[in-house]
Amino acid sequence: MSEKLVVIGNGMAGIRTIEELLKIDPLAYDITVFGAEPYGNYNRIMLSPVLAGDKTIDEIMLNDEQWYIDNHVTLHKGKEVTSIDRVNRKVIASDGTEESYDRLLIATGSDPFIIPVPGNDLDGVISFRDIKDVDAMMEASKKHKHAVVIGGGLLGLEAANGLMQQGMSVTVVHLMDKLMERQMDAPAAAMLKESLEERGLHFLMEASTESIIGKDRVEKVRFKDGSEIYADLVVMAVGIKPNIKLAQDAGIHCERGIVVNDTLQTYDPSIYSVGECAQHRGIAYGLVAPLFEMAKVCANHLAKMGIGRYEGTMTSTKLKVTGIDLFSAGDFNGDDTTDELVFQDKARGVYRKIVVKDNKILGAVMYGDTIDGTWYFDLMRDETDISEFRENLLFGQAHLGDSGHGDDNRVAAMSDNAEICGCNGVTKGEIVNAITVNKIFTLDEVRAHTKASSSCGSCTGLVESLMSHTLGGDYSTAPHLKPICGCTDKSHDQVREAIAENGFKSIHTVMEAMEWKTPDGCSKCRPAINYYLVCKFPELNLDDSQSRFINERAHANIQGDGTYSVIPRMWGGMTTPQELRAVADAAEKFNVDTVHVTGGQRIGLYGLKKDELPEIWDDLNKAGMVSGHAYGKALRTVKTCVGKEWCRFGTQDSTGIGIKLEKMSWGSWMPHKFKMAASGCPRNCAEATIKDYGVVCVDSGYEIHVGGNGGIKVRATDLLCNVETEEEVLEYSAAYIQLYREEAHYLERTAPWIERVGLSHVKEALVDDSQRRKELAERFNYSQTFMQDDPWQERAKGGEAHEFTPLKVIG
């Protein structure tokens, strides 16, 4: 029999936890939910748009009653739990309903804080917390004229804006001298106030409410200085307090909130708490992003899956008032030890301030143009060293200069039919629609519903910023440690570390030890783990062909129509009449219709059937040609120009060095494809500055460039260093490739890898530390002694025959 899980609180935190739990182990518990409100679960943060008339209640329902039925969850709606009997492990509701539990989840959220002044219980004095309050405000707006909102914070301003949209004359009363003082600094707050005043809101600053006056219904609000204003409706929005009474009464340790540990358990380990009622590491959160992370960890623990830990959330704020963009995150006030980078253009209504310490972002506040908010937030969360682009930081990600375009964050300015995901043809409008209609919050959900960012992944940044723009502050870009896929909570780095520490030698061992949720992974995690094992233990031949994508399993690129391409290696882009003759003969023999010269200076033959592959490979092998690995997460090509042997501008032997580079590094498996080039002079005809590793010959030696990419997002290389000899070019190349092989995440090209870890990290390992460079190069060359077997030759001789022949031919 299943254990019983009782959830107190039918809000976003409680239900999100159940959803996460159902995803990983639907049969673990008999689940019962108590909810005080007479509704299913709705998206509380969208109440402001409802009030402003931008959305309806139906549009913000997350789980209707059918959902509870479909998922076999018992819902006691409209029943408030009044006590918890921890000795007998049961909860009792106001109408006498009792439910026993094996585990209990308290997700009672928070209550609005009502200021203790006379008259605060008059008719017409309400808070802004649930559907009931929104109904009351909408009702009041039909009959009455004057509204006073007490509280100039996020919630108060959203309420005020909503009431104004409903036609009321609204005055915001605020105790402090600036609005949203917890999220804004003085200049931003002033701009916000000005802009809201232009829209018609009135403000009373530094005003302390003394009493609320009226006979039956509120009539006036009086302040400590003796002044009064008319009011038919008073909305208290001064803050929230975690709803802990139930827990407190049951003797569970509470401070400001219900105190929980990193697995979201209270001091009674059979009782959990998530959401706004919980206090974790001293913080009780009032935003929605943290509760999604809490829900995930809590569900994992309830399902007895591993030891995922919640380590706190870095939050950011956006105001949900149409037409006003503001963003803030982290410590935006700074102190004597920090630097402030400030940009202000009053006429355009743009302000941004970034607080920096030791070249790391501590906080940011932005007003007007907030498109780069997500970018700053990511830099802050990842503690990225910004020294390389500090001078352009304030101008945003689009102005990174020599580092190329980076992630184009200009999603807000895009039209609805702009294509975001080029692989699957998904437009901005489709993604926004999927997010709002299906009420989804995570990247994985967007991928599942739209396919956007699920193929090559290069639009992931765009999709993430689109989500953040659509969902506002409700979207937490991603947990600090992104899990590899839905099969696990472990990140790429955690898996690599575990392999290194524990010496795991098989995919199965890794999955078992790291508590994978699926028996044999999926098409995302299995190839990744397979690569990490091959990279760590090159000598052990651990490769599992069933964990490779078809291209690497068949050593040829599958094409849209199911045929394959064959591209032999031409070292350094050099070929001979004999090789060309062999390619031409093969093309004729196998009726290849398409012969194409590739961007990497190779010749591709297209349209081959799978069972023809070993035979054509055999023909090419006989002419001395080997696999070009054009299908692999591996060294693809080394492109060259003719260099000083022919060119009047050439300074060094670029073809010679290209051939040496290719001979050294072919056959090596890498996190993603890897391209090199060598140009004979700074005119750079081989386009070395958009390659993963580029060599530009100069009179005094060689410039080494890294991290370029000529794909969807063009990224020019960063200059790593200058060297004088060919031997150094080769050593740097080997060391650089090995660093990339050992540190990048599977399917991460060198360009995003370098943007993630920073160029200075690469320089430290390769340029500043010659010992480390030599060790890296040695490890690469050692690994290569096991990798440089031509896969075509092996298969042409009959290896892996099952891959290339049908099981049976019928008819």
Place this chain on the structure above:
Amino acid sequence: MSDWIEVGTLNDIPKLGARVVSRAEGDIAVFRTAEDKVFALRDKCPHKGGQLSQGIVHGDRVACPLHDWKIGLDTGTAVAPDEGCAASFPIKMEGEKIMLSLTPEEGCPNN
């Protein structure tokens, strides 16, 4: 049923892999899971016709090599939120021998 044909033995297919039964009316992919369960589907993804036999097998599913749609091996149905299915063909094991019926289960288009 008279149309059972022997297509090979269990060991002819790698674990977590697939092989193709080639025929004029369209290829059939025969899959083997980690637990040695064997399934047969029309070798054509309902999305854009990718060869399912070339995908990565995991659990009781295969990921299409073209766009990573996940197809359930037992019914041929795409895993939600994707929609569509590939025809499923009955398999029975006679010891190590894999017997395949060329009459697909009803419900999914077999084209």
